[in-house]
Amino acid sequence: MKLTVNGKLRNVKAHPMKRLLDVLREDCGLTGTKEGCGEGECGACTVLIDGVAVDSCIVPVAHAEGCRVITIEGATATKTGKALQNAFVVHGGAQCGICTPGMILAATPLEIGASLDEIKVALAGNLCRCTGYPAIFRSVESALKTPRRKSSRAGHL
Amino acid sequence: MARAVGSNVRRKDGDAKVTGAAKYIDDLTFPGMIYGATIRSTIPRGTIAARHISLPDGFVVADHQDIPGPNYVALIDPDQPCLAVDQIRHVAEPILLIGHADKHALIDVHKRVRIEERAATPNYDPEKSDICFKKIAIDKGQIDLGFRISDLVIDGEYRTGHQEQLYIETNGVIAVPGDGQMTVYGSLQCPYYVHKALVVLLKLPPDRVRVVQTETGGGFGGKEEYPSILACHAAILARKANRPVKMIYDRVEDLLATTKRHPSIVRHRTGLTRDGRITAMDIDVIMDGGAYATLSAVVLSRGVIHAAGPYRCDHVRIRGRAMMTHTPPNGAFRGFGAPQTQFAIEAHMDRIADQLGIDPVRLREINALRPGDTTATGQKLGKDASALPVLRDAVKRSKFAQKRKKWKGTNRGIGLSLFFHGSGFTGGGEVKLASKASLALTANGAKILVASTEIGQGTRTMHAQIVADALGVPFDSIDVNEADTAFVPDSGPTVASRTCMIVGKLLERCALDMKKRLGKMTPAQYFKKHGSFTVTSQYEPPPGLLWDDHTYAGDAYGSYAWGCNVVELEVDPVTFEVTPLNVTAVAEIGKAIHPMMAIGQIEGGTAQGIGYALIEEVVMKDGRMANATLTNYIIPTPQDAAPMDIGIMESPYQHGPFGAKGVGEMPIDGPAPAVINALRNCGFDIRSIPATPERVMKAPRI
Numbered sequence: 088m089k090l091t092v093n094g095k096l097r098n099v100k101a102h103p104m105k106r107l108l109d110v111l112r113e114d115c116g117l118t119g120t121k122e123g124c125g126e127g128e129c130g131a132c133t134v135l136i137d138g139v140a141v142d143s144c145i146v147p148v149a150h151a152e153g154c155r156v157i158t159i160e161g162a163t164a165t166k167t168g169k170a171l172q173n174a175f176v177v178h179g180g181a182q183c184g185i186c187t188p189g190m191i192l193a194a195t196p197l198e199i200g201a202s203l204d205e206i207k208v209a210l211a212g213n214l215c216r217c218t219g220y221p222a223i224f225r226s227v228e229s230a231l232k233t234p235r236r237k238s239s240r241a242g243h244l
Numbered sequence: 245m246a247r248a249v250g251s252n253v254r255r256k257d258g259d260a261k262v263t264g265a266a267k268y269i270d271d272l273t274f275p276g277m278i279y280g281a282t283i284r285s286t287i288p289r290g291t292i293a294a295r296h297i298s299l300p301d302g303f304v305v306a307d308h309q310d311i312p313g314p315n316y317v318a319l320i321d322p323d324q325p326c327l328a329v330d331q332i333r334h335v336a337e338p339i340l341l342i343g344h345a346d347k348h349a350l351i352d353v354h355k356r357v358r359i360e361e362r363a364a365t366p367n368y369d370p371e372k373s374d375i376c377f378k379k380i381a382i383d384k385g386q387i388d389l390g391f392r393i394s395d396l397v398i399d400g401e402y403r404t405g406h407q408e409q410l411y412i413e414t415n416g417v418i419a420v421p422g423d424g425q426m427t428v429y430g431s432l433q434c435p436y437y438v439h440k441a442l443v444v445l446l447k448l449p450p451d452r453v454r455v456v457q458t459e460t461g462g463g464f465g466g467k468e469e470y471p472s473i474l475a476c477h478a479a480i481l482a483r484k485a486n487r488p489v490k491m492i493y494d495r496v497e498d499l500l501a502t503t504k505r506h507p508s509i510v511r512h513r514t515g516l517t518r519d520g521r522i523t524a525m526d527i528d529v530i531m532d533g534g535a536y537a538t539l540s541a542v543v544l545s546r547g548v549i550h551a552a553g554p555y556r557c558d559h560v561r562i563r564g565r566a567m568m569t570h571t572p573p574n575g576a577f578r579g580f581g582a583p584q585t586q587f588a589i590e591a592h593m594d595r596i597a598d599q600l601g602i603d604p605v606r607l608r609e610i611n612a613l614r615p616g617d618t619t620a621t622g623q624k625l626g627k628d629a630s631a632l633p634v635l636r637d638a639v640k641r642s643k644f645a646q647k648r649k650k651w652k653g654t655n656r657g658i659g660l661s662l663f664f665h666g667s668g669f670t671g672g673g674e675v676k677l678a679s680k681a682s683l684a685l686t687a688n689g690a691k692i693l694v695a696s697t698e699i700g701q702g703t704r705t706m707h708a709q710i711v712a713d714a715l716g717v718p719f720d721s722i723d724v725n726e727a728d729t730a731f732v733p734d735s736g737p738t739v740a741s742r743t744c745m746i747v748g749k750l751l752e753r754c755a756l757d758m759k760k761r762l763g764k765m766t767p768a769q770y771f772k773k774h775g776s777f778t779v780t781s782q783y784e785p786p787p788g789l790l791w792d793d794h795t796y797a798g799d800a801y802g803s804y805a806w807g808c809n810v811v812e813l814e815v816d817p818v819t820f821e822v823t824p825l826n827v828t829a830v831a832e833i834g835k836a837i838h839p840m841m842a843i844g845q846i847e848g849g850t851a852q853g854i855g856y857a858l859i860e861e862v863v864m865k866d867g868r869m870a871n872a873t874l875t876n877y878i879i880p881t882p883q884d885a886a887p888m889d890i891g892i893m894e895s896p897y898q899h900g901p902f903g904a905k906g907v908g909e910m911p912i913d914g915p916a917p918a919v920i921n922a923l924r925n926c927g928f929d930i931r932s933i934p935a936t937p938e939r940v941m942k943a944p945r946i
Contacts, residue, residue: 118271119264121461123412124495128874131412159264176258179844183700184261185413185461191262210882214874216410216462217700219851220885222844 088152092117093161103149107141108132110148111158119159119188123214130213133189134158135165140193142212157195159188165195170230180226182217189213190223200233248709248719249902252840256704256724257459266459269416269431274488277418278304279347280481282491283340283357284501285332288366288570288867292330292339296358303353304343304485311480313447317473318440321377324536324573326445326476332361334535334572335868336501338473341481343489366570366867370532371509375568377533378541380548382562382620382796390524390559394515397524398596402512402588403932404916406862407505407855409577410879413461415470415502416492419478425452426479432471433463434737435695439729441472442479457727463699464852465576468739469538470502499872503575504862506531506543506566510551510588515559520602520610522557525620529564529585534573540566543574545670546740547581549800550913552620553589554631554664555611560620571867576739578849579912582665583856590661590917591931594924598946604921605639608662623799628895628905630806630832635662637891638808642828647812648925655817656825659921660810661914666801667897667906668742671791674783674802680733681750683711683758684778687771689721690758692751693778694735696743697727701908702841703743709837710748710901714755717767733780741906744837745802746783748901753781786899803897805905806832809850809914811922820937822858822923824886827915832893834905842907843890849911850888855880856912857919861934 088099092115099114111117111134120143123131127145134143135157136150162168171191174180181187193213197205206227215223260266285292297305308315308327315329316322325331328339342353367373391397417430426446432438435455442453455475460467474491482489493501508531515524529548533540548564597604612631618624638660639645647658668674682693692711698704708722715722725731735747757779762770791798810828815821829850836842859878863870871877896903920930928935928943935943 112271117264118267121268121413122270123414124874126495126873126875129412159262162263172259172262175262176254179840181255181258181261182702182844182848183411183413183460183462184257184266185268185411187261188264207882207885214412214879214881216412216464216852216879217848218844219847219849219880219888220882221847221888222840223882224885 088148090151090153091155093157094164099148101148104147106144107146107148107151108143111143117158117160121185121188123185130189130193131186133192133213135192135195138196140196157192159192162191162195167195167230171195171227174226174230178226178229179222180218186213186215190215194227197231199231201231203228248712249837250839252838253705253709253719255702256708257698268413268461269418269429269458270492272418272429272458274418274420277488277490278343278345278485279350280341280343280478280489280491281350281353282338282477283342283354283359285328285335285337285339285361287332287361287363288335290332290361290363292328292332293360293362295340299356302344304481306341306480306484310484311445313445317476318444319437319469319472319538320541321537324538326473334570336572338477341477343481343485368569368571368867370530370567370569373567373569377537377566377568378544380544380564380796382548382560384620384622385559387524387526387559387561391515394523395518397513397515398599399513400592400595401931402510402591404508404584404587405934406507407577407860408499408862408877409464409466411462411464411466414493414495414498415467415474417471417475417478418488418490419475419482420488421482421486427454427456428475428479429456429458430471430475431460431467432457433467433697433699433739435727435729436734437469437737438472438475441476445476446479454730457697460697460699464578465580465739466502468576468737470575495874496872499877500869501572503538503573505577506533506540506574506581506584508584510585512588512592514592514596516596516600520600520607522555522611524559525552525557527551527562529562531566531581532569532574533566534569534571536573538573538575540574542670543581547585549621549666549670550582551585551589553586554613554662554806556613556617562620571864578852579909580740583913583916586663586913587916587933590663591920594659594921604660605635605644608635612662619800621800622797628803628834628897630893630895631662631664633893634806634808634830634832637893638810638828638830641889641891642810644810655815655926657922657926658810658812659918659925660808661917661921662808663913664804664806665741665906665910665913666804667745668802669740670800671793674746675785677736677783679736679747679750679783680780681735681747681754682733682778682780683751683754685758685767685771685776686723688768689717690715690767691723691725693725693732694747694751695727695732696735696747697738699738701845702838703738706744706837706841707748707751710752711755714752715759741909744904745900745906748904749899750781750783752901754779757781802899803834803905805907805910807910807914809918811915811918813919813922815926815940820940822935822940824854827886828889829911830891830893831907831910832895833907834897834900835894835903836892837902837904839892842892845907846890846911847888850915851880851885853912853915854886854919857916857933858935861936
């Protein structure tokens with residue numbers, strides 16, 4: 088089966104029903120994707136398939152055939168990935184770190200300037216037991232902050 | 245030089261965690277490694293009549309006969325078998341271990357093994373149990389006199405349920421056998437607990453057993469004692485197979501088999517004067533220990549010591565019992581007995597306020613412990629006792645009085661709780677532990693050698709901040725060794741809010757000793773000229789700290805952190821769902837070494853406390869957790885997160901590093917009673933948690 092993982096075309100020899108999570112961890116050696124519950128509840132295994140966040144523990148690899156898959160190891164290649172990664176360190180969004188790859192990937196599809204409500208919706212399928220979430224919201228908000236425009240005082244003069 | 249302490253330096257483990265580079269236990273493999281599974285009991289009580297095993301080649305099977313040493317998990321009491329012999333005391337008790345090179349071959353292996361079980365009648369009621377793991381009595385003053393001088397007596401009974409730690413990374417270890425030795429890697433909080441259990445079980449000299457903590461995806465107490473039995477299992481199987489064995493629980497097994505917070509029943513009888521002064525506190529505490537002792541004795545200890553809450557009272561009688569029942573053993577969970585008993589006293593205080601017609605803030609102001617007062621164990625509090633300051637700050641910043649008035653008669657409510665939490669091991673515990681910490685000089689700074697584990701709370705970063713400032717070098721020049729028993733001394737377990745206050749203080753002393761030896765040289769200059777050296781310091785109790793384990797009297801803890809929560813919530817009049825609208829949490833923690841991480845501890849602990857209060861319910865059916873999946877044991881999600889206003893106050897503890905006290909556990913003591921008191925404010929009389937919509941609907945109306 089062929090799929091593109093973090094920009095690299097992979098030819099994987101696996102049963103089509105093998106969990107994408109296991110294919111990424113075992114066949115591709117990308118252990119940054121974590122298993123938390125194995126039933127699509129906690130979001131620790133979140134990856135992007137063609138830009139959409141999915142729980143890779145309930146996606147058979149056949150579903151990802153011919154798709155572009157992004158894992159945490161490839162997050163820097165996304166528009167906001169690098170800023171999110173840095174913000175999760177700077178603003179305390181990462182504590183034990185086990186939910187962090189999934190949280191970051193779930194947040195990458197958000198647009199710059201996303202509101203708190205939009206952030207909560209994007210992360211609704213991802214559980215964190217350490218932070219209670221406020222620090223995660225602050226991390227995402229900070230990474231997606233609208234670049235400060237030069238204040239135009241001209242109109243007031 | 246910029247001081248590291250008190251600033252939000254970049255956390256040491258941050259970058260590895262956000263890039264996927266950090267290695268957790270399931271991310272590791274070893275040459276020749278096989279996988280292990282556990283065959284468990286299906287009944288809560290009985291005997292094992294026979295084991296029928298028919299497995300093809302390629303499977304390795306181990307049972308209790310494969311244990312070289314005594315068959316128990318060494319912790320406090322030697323009552324818990326590592327593998328059951330013939331007696332079953334709870335569902336999911338481990339009986340057999342099965343290994344195979346292909347982990348998929350183990351998925352339905354339990355169907356190919358039949359354990360013949362003979363059932364006996366189980367008991368799930370701790371009050372009807374005839375096995376008591378621990379009894380504790382605390383007496384202060386004369387309880388009869390306290391009631392004689394009271395104008396009225398108010399009593400009440402309060403109950404709390406199980407709670408699951410729900411670390412997102414399940415329990416897991418890898419055991420690697422060697423020639424007369426064993427190394428275990430794992431997701432764990434206390435490397436030396438695991439080390440002790442392996443030394444006993446494998447009958448090996450201590451220097452032939454090595455335990456290495458891998459990056460750990462949350463613990464909250466759930467990886468305090470449990471990893472010992474799991475490490476023992478993996479080691480037995482590894483010994484039998486003579487190959488490395490990986491054992492990782494899936495979520496269902498983790499929920500069914502591992503420890504939970506002790507359910508509790510707490511009864512209060514309180515003598516009061518009409519103007520609201522407490523004259524007598526008679527408190528009975530019962531903890532449901534589950535099937536084996538594990539840590540019940542010490543959970544009970546912390547529970548009873550905190551049972552009178554942060555209140556002054558001359559006449560106190562507290563009786564505590566931890567009882568055996570036929571459910572999987574309960575164990576450590578953040579707060580460790582204190583959330584249960586402080587739920588009871590704080591719910592009780594609001595009932596007292598109602599009955600006396602006194603404002604709940606005023607009632608607490610009258611009775612709150614002040615500097616110089618004595619606690620229930622007779623400990624005289626120092627200047628850093630901060631019950632009143634945290635209460636006043638939380639009330640002010642939440643606009644408690646205004647909202648209480650404005651929301652009267654609506655489906656909105658506001659409630660508060662006042663609480664405290666002792667830092668470090670109880671009583672003489674730290675003296676017995678006699679923890680050590682070491683610091684080694686490196687080419688450009690120093691390396692920290694401690695067994696304290698990073699489980700998300702920021703151990704590595706916080707310790708490095710303390711050392712950097714005490715040594716007078718930049719934060720980045722301090723390295724932290726991994727918690728590997730081959731290299732680090734026994735700094736005690738990473739529990740009991742002791743990692744900063746106790747181990748951090750040992751490291752501060754190491755750094756000061758090192759600085760003295762360096763003289764006027766920088767670490768780099770000294771290293772170039774003389775090479776490396778290591779300094780070690782060992783715990784000594786601060787002068788004047790006295791504790792009597794027989795009378796349970798004296799200085800229970802070196803210091804206490806203090807907290808006040810205000811919860812605002814709304815009750816849906818149709819579904820009775822409760823939505824927290826805002827939470828104010830004020831915490832006095834001595835000194836915030838890393839303010840952002842301290843806030844992270846408070847926010848995270850508060851969210852767990854809100855879950856404990858409202859939604860987290862372990863449903864036990866015939867001794868088995870009936871909702872053992874993440875689909876139906878629910879924890880707060882991003883959509884449930886209420887806005888939080890966190891206030892940190894600092895009243896330094898003179899024997900803490902830079903004045904710091906413990907911060908990790910306290911945040912979970914207060915949310916549940918604040919929620920229940922807010923529900924009382926809405927007209928619902930609830931005395932047990934979790935307050936699920938069903939319970940709220942059925943609650944008597946006030």
